[in-house]
Amino acid sequence: MQARARFSGQLFAMPKIVAFSSSLLLAAIALPGAAPLAAETAADHLSIELVSEAKTLVPGTTAWLGLRIRHEQNWHTYWINPGDSGLPTRVAWTLPPGFSAGEIAWPAPKRFAVDTLANFGYDGDLLLPVSLAVPADATPGTTAHIAAQAKWLVCHEECVPGKAALALDLPIAVPAEPTAHADKFVAARQAQPENGVWKADARIVGDQIEVRVRGADLGDGKGLDAFAEQAKIVANAKPTVSLRGGVPVLLFAKSDYFTAAPASFDLVLSRPHVRAIRVHATFASPDRVSSSSDSPERDASDRDAHRFRSDNVSSNPTSASP
Amino acid sequence: MKFPLAFATGLATAIIATQALAAVSVGAPAPDFSLIDSNGKTQTLSQYRGKMVVLEWNNPGCPFVHKHYASGNIPKQQAAAMADGVVWLTINSGAPGKQGYLDGAGAKAFVAQYHASPSAYLFDGDGKVGHLYGAKTTPHMYVIDGGGTLRYMGGIDSIASTDEDDLAKATQFVPQALAELKSGKPVSIATSTPYGCGVKYGP
Numbered sequence: 001m002q003a004r005a006r007f008s009g010q011l012f013a014m015p016k017i018v019a020f021s022s023s024l025l026l027a028a029i030a031l032p033g034a035a036p037l038a039a040e041t042a043a044d045h046l047s048i049e050l051v052s053e054a055k056t057l058v059p060g061t062t063a064w065l066g067l068r069i070r071h072e073q074n075w076h077t078y079w080i081n082p083g084d085s086g087l088p089t090r091v092a093w094t095l096p097p098g099f100s101a102g103e104i105a106w107p108a109p110k111r112f113a114v115d116t117l118a119n120f121g122y123d124g125d126l127l128l129p130v131s132l133a134v135p136a137d138a139t140p141g142t143t144a145h146i147a148a149q150a151k152w153l154v155c156h157e158e159c160v161p162g163k164a165a166l167a168l169d170l171p172i173a174v175p176a177e178p179t180a181h182a183d184k185f186v187a188a189r190q191a192q193p194e195n196g197v198w199k200a201d202a203r204i205v206g207d208q209i210e211v212r213v214r215g216a217d218l219g220d221g222k223g224l225d226a227f228a229e230q231a232k233i234v235a236n237a238k239p240t241v242s243l244r245g246g247v248p249v250l251l252f253a254k255s256d257y258f259t260a261a262p263a264s265f266d267l268v269l270s271r272p273h274v275r276a277i278r279v280h281a282t283f284a285s286p287d288r289v290s291s292s293s294d295s296p297e298r299d300a301s302d303r304d305a306h307r308f309r310s311d312n313v314s315s316n317p318t319s320a321s322p
Numbered sequence: 323m324k325f326p327l328a329f330a331t332g333l334a335t336a337i338i339a340t341q342a343l344a345a346v347s348v349g350a351p352a353p354d355f356s357l358i359d360s361n362g363k364t365q366t367l368s369q370y371r372g373k374m375v376v377l378e379w380n381n382p383g384c385p386f387v388h389k390h391y392a393s394g395n396i397p398k399q400q401a402a403a404m405a406d407g408v409v410w411l412t413i414n415s416g417a418p419g420k421q422g423y424l425d426g427a428g429a430k431a432f433v434a435q436y437h438a439s440p441s442a443y444l445f446d447g448d449g450k451v452g453h454l455y456g457a458k459t460t461p462h463m464y465v466i467d468g469g470g471t472l473r474y475m476g477g478i479d480s481i482a483s484t485d486e487d488d489l490a491k492a493t494q495f496v497p498q499a500l501a502e503l504k505s506g507k508p509v510s511i512a513t514s515t516p517y518g519c520g521v522k523y524g525p
Contacts, residue, residue, distance in 0.1 A: 085516075
């Protein structure tokens with residue numbers, strides 16, 4: 001896999017779209033008995049592997065598989081909402097009858113900024129977990145062949161698309177013993193935003209969208225960042241954050257592609273060294289947006305809130321944490 | 323007195339641009355610009371008043387752009403637009419030294435290689451026009467009607483990918499908008515999220 005065509009600068013270079021590995025084929029030939037069959041595929045600027053949390057699959061349970069992606073330094077792949085450019089990593093499964101795979105359980109993303117553009121994704125050693133429902137009638141002693149077609153876009157400043165056919169053979173057996181990758185699944189769960197009871201109210205304020213988070217302890221809001229899972233609602237630039245009566249208020253620029261307020265959207269809120277949380281934001285009904293229920297004082301504090309970046313949270317008396 | 327109004331609009335646009343890169347919006351006048359083309363000629367948007375104009379942000383090194391050129395999708399759209407008297411301006415906002423930056427000869431070679439037929443290939447190396455329009459990706463498309471009003475902005479089609487296989491299933495937003503405008507209908511899909519490589523702006 002040394003012949004790596006790159007897009008950079010080579011104006012008329014044919015793209016290397018396919019990053020298939022022959023290692024899969026080799027592994028299939030050197031069939032290692034009952035041991036899980038796996039292969040790390042080397043592609044442009046990353047390597048990718050299908051891994052399992054457990055060595056075996058237990059009938060009638062939910063198992064966890066994952067795409068392990070190891071990025072070359074300075075290169076990244078993308079979250080479900082890639083931001084201003086890029087593409088989310090996708091996976092399509094071919095499973096034995098009765099098995100079903102869930103969606104990617106996305107870890108909270110990082111923000112990658114290039115010039116004025118913002119992207120959301122991952123670098124380093126990444127695990128994208130996916131649940132696998134094992135049917136109750138799966139027969140112990142047999143082997144499940146799990147195949148996945150993964151597609152991604154890997155970027156530094158330049159981007160290279162890639163795809164790989166991945167596979168894993170897992171014995172159906174009780175009990176499930178952890179694999180060497182099990183600790184990565186534990187870490188990936190911790191990296192996922194916590195789904196809780198938090199709610200948020202969103203409303204349109206001119207060219208901006210204000211989100212008030214209720215019931216979440218976001219400390220003083222320092223270092224807080226927010227990522228919308230859905231596109232076309234808020235711009236991808238970092239929101240400004242302030243505390244208003246102890247309630248965190250995030251002010252986003254409206255997306256250039258905003259057409260109408262959806263009923264709701266989902267935000268991942270992250271802070272350094274603390275587990276990210278996921279909040280469900282509900283838009284005020286359209287007539288509430290322009291209603292006079294908000295006092296002039298509130299409008300004044302809207303303007304104040306806008307002045308404070310999330311890394312420079314307001315310390316004025318009305319914004320003090322309780 | 324049109325002048326004060328135009329001035330005020332321009333000012334408002336400039337303020338928005340510094341805040342959120344959202345310099346233009348569908349239904350509002352498309353701001354005029356002046357850029358040098360691959361023949362060294364100056365091209366302005368306003369010189370095409372009365373005709374529909376398509377703006378296409380381009381970076382020949384970007385795999386998304388490659389998808390839409392190598393498959394013939396953009397060249398086909400350009401030829402159809404040309405046949406209908408539509409002006410197609412391809413704009414490269416890549417800064418010198420960045421991926422996809424071209425000189426005049428390079429742009430002509432690119433156009434020839436893919437049998438493309440833009441009305442002009444324009445250079446925006448300082449990114450001013452790209453930022454003015456809030457161009458984020460390559461490709462990133464805009465459709466302007468004969469009266470100079472922006473009628474579409476966003477992605478080239480409905481399936482964000484680098485796979486040519488997706489083209490058959492995707493709705494191509496620019497030909498759809500042009501056809502609707504031509505028959506006097508409102509543009510049914512007037513914005514979509516642009517997808518592609520980030521525009522390689524300079525610092």
